[in-house]
Amino acid sequence: MISTAAKKKAITSAKRHDKDSGSPEVQVSVLTERITSLQDHFRANPKDHGSRRGLLLMVGQRNRLLRYLSTIDRERYNALIQKLGLRK
Helix, strand or coil: CCCHHHHHHHHHHHCCCCCCCCCHHHHHHHHHHHHHHHHHHHHHCCCCHHHHHHHHHHHHHHHHHHHHHHHHCHHHHHHHHHHHCCCC
C-alpha cells in the first residue's frame, strides 16, 4: 500500500487541470506507484502469491488504461510513458 503523500504526489504530477483525479493519466500514475511499491515487497517476500495476483491484476489494469489512452490521444500517451519511464 502506498502512503497518502505518495498518492498525492502521483496525482499532482499527472493531473490535467486543478480538480482532475480520474483521467487515464492520473490512474496510470497511481497504479505505477502502487506497482513499484509492491516490487519492493516481493523482493523481501518471494512466496507471497496472493499479493502477486493483485500485482498482476494491477499491471493488467494499467495496460488497459494505456491502450485506451493510445487510441484516443497518441500524444498524451507518448508524453505519459515518457514521463513514467514505462517503455524501453
